[in-house]
Amino acid sequence: MNLILPKIDLPDLLQSWRKKFTVFLPQKLERFSHFMPLDDANAEILEQPHNTRIPPKALFLPMTEALVKFTRFGTYDDAELEVSPRIVFGMRPCDAQAVQLLDTVFEQEQYTDPFWVKRQEKTIRIGLGCHVPCANGFCTTVGYGPFSKDGLDILLTDLGDSFLVEVLSESGKTLFENLHEASEELKNQAKEIQHKAHDAMPIAFETENLKEKIEQNFKSDYWDEVSRSCLGCGVCTFLCPTCFCFDIVDEVQRQERVRNWDSCMFRIYSLEASGHNPRPSRIERTRQRLSHKYAYWLDQIGLIGCTGCGRCVSYCPVGLDIRAMLRQAQSLPFEVSHAE
Amino acid sequence: MPNNSRSPYTPMPMRVLRAYYESTDRSLKTLELSFESSEDRKAFFAKFNPGQFCLLSVAGKGESALGVASAAWEGDFVRFTAQRMGTVTNALHALKAGDPIGMRGPLGNGFPLDDWKSKNLVIIGGGCAFSTLYALTKHVHHPDNRDDFGKITLVYGTRTSGLCMYKHDIASWHEREDMEIHQAIDVPEENWLHHVGYVPDVVKEVAPSPENAVAVVCGPPIMTKFTLPALLELGFAPEAIFTSLEKRMKCGLGKCGRCNLGHKYICKDGPVFSLAELNALPADL
Numbered sequence: 001m002n003l004i005l006p007k008i009d010l011p012d013l014l015q016s017w018r019k020k021f022t023v024f025l026p027q028k029l030e031r032f033s034h035f036m037p038l039d040d041a042n043a044e045i046l047e048q049p050h051n052t053r054i055p056p057k058a059l060f061l062p063m064t065e066a067l068v069k070f071t072r073f074g075t076y077d078d079a080e081l082e083v084s085p086r087i088v089f090g091m092r093p094c095d096a097q098a099v100q101l102l103d104t105v106f107e108q109e110q111y112t113d114p115f116w117v118k119r120q121e122k123t124i125r126i127g128l129g130c131h132v133p134c135a136n137g138f139c140t141t142v143g144y145g146p147f148s149k150d151g152l153d154i155l156l157t158d159l160g161d162s163f164l165v166e167v168l169s170e171s172g173k174t175l176f177e178n179l180h181e182a183s184e185e186l187k188n189q190a191k192e193i194q195h196k197a198h199d200a201m202p203i204a205f206e207t208e209n210l211k212e213k214i215e216q217n218f219k220s221d222y223w224d225e226v227s228r229s230c231l232g233c234g235v236c237t238f239l240c241p242t243c244f245c246f247d248i249v250d251e252v253q254r255q256e257r258v259r260n261w262d263s264c265m266f267r268i269y270s271l272e273a274s275g276h277n278p279r280p281s282r283i284e285r286t287r288q289r290l291s292h293k294y295a296y297w298l299d300q301i302g303l304i305g306c307t308g309c310g311r312c313v314s315y316c317p318v319g320l321d322i323r324a325m326l327r328q329a330q331s332l333p334f335e336v337s338h339a340e
Numbered sequence: 341m342p343n344n345s346r347s348p349y350t351p352m353p354m355r356v357l358r359a360y361y362e363s364t365d366r367s368l369k370t371l372e373l374s375f376e377s378s379e380d381r382k383a384f385f386a387k388f389n390p391g392q393f394c395l396l397s398v399a400g401k402g403e404s405a406l407g408v409a410s411a412a413w414e415g416d417f418v419r420f421t422a423q424r425m426g427t428v429t430n431a432l433h434a435l436k437a438g439d440p441i442g443m444r445g446p447l448g449n450g451f452p453l454d455d456w457k458s459k460n461l462v463i464i465g466g467g468c469a470f471s472t473l474y475a476l477t478k479h480v481h482h483p484d485n486r487d488d489f490g491k492i493t494l495v496y497g498t499r500t501s502g503l504c505m506y507k508h509d510i511a512s513w514h515e516r517e518d519m520e521i522h523q524a525i526d527v528p529e530e531n532w533l534h535h536v537g538y539v540p541d542v543v544k545e546v547a548p549s550p551e552n553a554v555a556v557v558c559g560p561p562i563m564t565k566f567t568l569p570a571l572l573e574l575g576f577a578p579e580a581i582f583t584s585l586e587k588r589m590k591c592g593l594g595k596c597g598r599c600n601l602g603h604k605y606i607c608k609d610g611p612v613f614s615l616a617e618l619n620a621l622p623a624d625l
Binding site: 067068070071072073074075076077078105106108110111112113114115215218244245246247248249250252255257259262264269270271272273274276278279284288291292295296297299300 | 346347348349350351352353397398399400401402403425426429439440441442561586587588590591593594595596597598600602603608622623624625
């Protein structure tokens, strides 16, 4: 179903949703944009051709959250979590795709994460396709695209004065009840915009045999070369929409066991009680980051664990560029396996 | 209050039944825990298999992953032996009988006992990593299970005789006719009647037959590193050599990310792997 939403009607529509939902949308926060709840005053819709700094995964896996309440008498209870129905408006397709990838981690049959599931179930995701290519993104390179529909209930295409509203799920449908069906002309116009945007994204590196090259060169000097300028600050993983590692610590004053985002780029992440560290230097840690995204995810679910949002490129303080690292990886030697 | 619908991050309430030092230098302490809720107990033993581990929890201190050192038939309790290392294990050492404690588990796969039926077992342990092998040996010793397996050959090495765990039980195993036991210490001591030397060397000396046998190795990384090639040299196939791995863990559920070995998580897909499986994974240990 394709509907037309005039942009002039959007502020009122967003306000009307607030009766039943908490509406999150990107808003300006200092120099960056950030997903924040809409209130009466800030009905201004931020139109920008790029991503928020902190990915919307934070709405599903908060930077910090209590998992367990304990008492000093040694009793434990689940931490309470109330989630009101909510809408995330203006998610970029790369970020929506990333949340869908994370579903495979948190919604496994064996152990389901109740906190993740609760937030997922209460959330309607409205995506905004990227008609202007972003500088550091490479979504088409890793098999996704500026108008990917995965993980979205609604996909919006900017047509200038209006949005084309593509309804992708039943829960998304109820939000846009009074809109007119889009004319064939507008639908075609949207399609053209989508194709143009897709074609405008450059191919940043080749992904063919990349997994094999990374795996077979586990002990290569390549990892030393590409990690040499890394400071180990961890921003690439912290802002990555598909990174999900967390630490669990006890907050004694609050009597809560809390999980906090963690990063495989930190030394203590893998440091063991004996003093042994399987990843003692940034060489091994860089190898882990790249191998996880471009090899291990493929083994686990058959998809690259990177959606090409480009945040690790944009925010790296020393300008390390994963695209260049992977281009360089493509020149590594490898053998084709005939074991199939 | 029994609460079986708790989240996988919330520990179940347990109580310390017995707590005692395992080694003469007091670096190792054994805790035997009883269940506060009968539903938790039933759920635990319905899932439990030797080789699995649990996360022991001290409120305000955190959680530590420890291998289960008891067999199900021993009673309605679970045994762990903790080496005093950091914040949590120090807190565990301070516990005494009657104290409350939290526990999550059993976690991980455990030993593939069904695949080992009718085979001879070569059990090789070093130091405090022997705990899950102790659970395995106890499990196999039970009359109901004993006939499922062939001959047992046990090699257990520690740095000193004082660091040997479960001393009374192990002393009694020397009397058993259904198993061969080789104890070793690293440096000579007075009145020591068994082997002196490192575990890999003792394994070479004992030279267990690979015929219809599986070998299980649990020990410090340096011991494992030299024992695995020794077993290969004796003729054990990589598919018949098993080891239990350890890495830093937080959630124990395959979510927090830190114990990955290639695309596997040691907590969820392990901790028990065959050497054949390990050979297919990156050497990220």
